[in-house]
Amino acid sequence: MVKSPIKAVAAVCLTLGLALGVGSMSKTVAADKAATPAQSYVPGLGDIMTAGVQPRHIKLWFAARQKNWPLAAYEYNELLEALADAKTYQPRWKDLDIGEMIEQNTAKPLANLKKTIDDKNEAAFIQAYIALTKSCNSCHKEAEHPFIVVRVPSSVSFPDQDFRPQSH
Ligand code: HEC
Numbered sequence: 001m002v003k004s005p006i007k008a009v010a011a012v013c014l015t016l017g018l019a020l021g022v023g024s025m026s027k028t029v030a031a032d033k034a035a036t037p038a039q040s041y042v043p044g045l046g047d048i049m050t051a052g053v054q055p056r057h058i059k060l061w062f063a064a065r066q067k068n069w070p071l072a073a074y075e076y077n078e079l080l081e082a083l084a085d086a087k088t089y090q091p092r093w094k095d096l097d098i099g100e101m102i103e104q105n106t107a108k109p110l111a112n113l114k115k116t117i118d119d120k121n122e123a124a125f126i127q128a129y130i131a132l133t134k135s136c137n138s139c140h141k142e143a144e145h146p147f148i149v150v151r152v153p154s155s156v157s158f159p160d161q162d163f164r165p166q167s168h
């Protein structure tokens with residue numbers, strides 16, 4: 001079927017008109033969005049635990065078991081930062097002083113664990129890691145969440161990350 005030139009021009013105009021119309025509509029939406037200030041996101045304690053604390057706790061284990069001490073030291077620091085985030089973003093959670101509870105439960109086991117990483121002592125690391133893990137659970141109990149139980153990881157849950165020391 002051959003379209004008449006006039007019909008073809010009309011079709012192009014219509015398409016252009018629609019495109020321009022839609023374009024200016026979306027501009028209006030964008031302008032409205034810009035006018036409304038974005039709500040600042042405050043992560044919940046469970047979010048910080050799941051997204052920050054838990055993965056670092058797991059990765060730290062696999063790094064040290066592979067005797068990848070630079071990675072273990074890195075994951076250790078990330079774990080500290082994640083715990084600090086809990087204090088920063090949820091200082092008062094259900095009327096509990098989260099910073100104080102983290103300090104009371106984990107400061108000593110964390111310091112002991114750090115030493116085993118610095119010493120590159122795998123046997124001592126394993127014991128210190130178990131002690132830290134217990135301290136996580138004692139805080140969960142204190143916070144009336146005894147059903148949240150962490151343990152020494154049973155399998156690597158990050159299949160895309162190589163935990164072995166790199167030669168270079
Ligand atoms: C303040 C003491 C405290 C310490 C210390 C603590 N947690 Fe938690 N954790 C909590 C609380 C409270 C919750 C529940 C938060 C919620 O319901 O929003 C929680 C939740 C969790 C969860 C469950 C998240 C979910 O949605 O399933 C995991 C996993 C977790 N913590 C891991 C850890 C690990 C690993 C450590 C130690 C390295 C640790 N936590 C140390 C208080 C603590």
